[in-house]
Amino acid sequence: MRFDVDTYREIADSLVRNKSRSLLTGFGVFWGIFMLLFLMGGGQGLRQLISANFQGFATNTCILIPDRTTMPWKGMKQGRRWHMTYTDVERMKMMVPELETVTPMVSNWGQEAVLGPNTISGNIKGVYADYQNIEEPQLRYGRYINESDVLHGRKVCVIGKRIYTSLFPQGGDPCGTMIKVGPVYYQVVGVDFNSGNMNINGSADEAIVIPLPIAQKVYQRGNDIDLLCATARKGFKSSQLEDRMRAIMAREHQFDPSDRNAMFVINTEQIFAIVDNLFTGLNFLIWLVGLGTILAGVIGVSNIMMVTVKERTTEIGIRRAIGATPRDILGQIIMESISLTLVAGSFGIVFAVLLLELLKKIVSMATAGASVQADPEFQISFWTAVAAAVLLSLLGVVAGLAPASRAMSIKPVDAMRDE
């Protein structure tokens, strides 16, 4: 194969000579690569957008919430209420050593937070220091509730983003300020900007986090807790421990262990798994559709090259008669096939990049006001684009193979016998 300017000019000429045919054939490849890249970028962005909802939340957590029993048990009627107590926390820690963190929560919704003229309704969450293992705070200012706050019964709080912006519209570090929540004054020690949508007992945005013993005292809850969060140690799945925890609770609080409704269990691991599976499936679909479309386009190219070769039998015969080797002919056909695929595909890549950029703009505009701070990346990476171009060249070669071998088999005598 000889390469010079004329080689390329000839390729360009033969593609331009059949303008509408090249255009239609190229469109198949264009659309295929566009679909693949656009779907890839879209899927990636969507995944990031959804993952942002789980931001900062431990992925291996069980949340146990007491509910009414739905089955009679040992002479007790169904529909009975039962309460979790702090003793359950200690019991779980002792009886299920596979658990890493076991931490309770006491909450109270709809508490008025007041500072000077500013008021906002928020949710009290009474927790221990190790609650941050469950819902990781993103502290803008100050610190989280610590062990000594709990030990000394300090009236301190960590406030969520919305509480902060409402009570401190002028901004700045609020730590040390006293705010009134419900009947009690608390000193602000931290501001949590966590914006994930996966929260226990209300959004972190509107939470006022205080030490749990204070919450129990203020709201006269005695030793009761609202719910219990437990994370499994590395190597264990929280879903595997669920049944054991259920059994322990059932024995202690006297309900039927098979009564699934007596205790409501949220398993984040399962939720994450569902989302993960969803995206694995989605990705598979994207590849299937994308590659399928490209393949259809490439088969179109192969087909049209076949027609071209047939039409140009005489021309190829003439070339062979004046000294072209079969390799020259092979090179010419393959190069044409690559060029068609690559040029059409490049437009597809560019179009996908442009459209993804637009999508990114639209999504970031739409989510600008939302509480979830996600900046999903819809755009494909540079190397993805390069890989796509390489893939296109390869597919171009593949598409050219059959027509080229046909062209190579053309003998000069056969070609020039004019019928």
Added chain:
Amino acid sequence: MLIELKDVNKTYNNGQPLHVLKGINLGIDSGEFVSIMGASGSGKSTLLNILGILDNYDTGEYHIDGRLIKNLSEKQAAAYRNKMIGFIFQSFNLIGFKTAVENVELPLFYQGVNRRKRHELAMQYLDRLGLAGWAGHYPNEMSGGQKQRVAIARALITNPKIILADEPTGALDSKTSEEVMQLLGELNRQDKVTIIVVTHESGVANCTDKIVHIKDGVIGRIEDNREHHSSMFGTQTIMK
């Protein structure tokens, strides 16, 4: 001997086997101007295609310049066709979407000659054939005679030892036919190119120095025609 055929046989085997060349023995010296005549279907084109290595023969031997032409690889055959042999066809066989000069350049492209050089040479040859002004025209904008002259330029550009022409005047009127034959004669005399012309026009044959008659697949009479008296009409012009 530049060209030597010894008992060359060729049978076409599509469907009914057809024994076309039945033992051809022929020698042509360098610098000869030969025509091959014969009835339609007698195997003239078949013979010429074998001479031009466009087609294979079954048995016998064919030597060019003492080298046996048999079982060549496609690459070797392409190289021979490119460097040793120039072709001229009845239907011109120019490439329609290339201009005259691009058509003439093409053999040099396959030799790997660089772009400027081959353009220069192609223009030179077109000029020599009186077609300098037509270099940028496409074949469908030219007359038959002009097209055939472009084809001749293309055959000449690699400076081949042998030019093979299969009814080069078959599609031309008598006046242009004569011009083409004169041109070939000049090439033969001035450049000492060996020229073999297949024709069934006696006037055309009369322009050549030697007339080989082929009949039923074998060589018949070989006429010495250096006096150019073979055709009763051929002395002045080619009759159509």
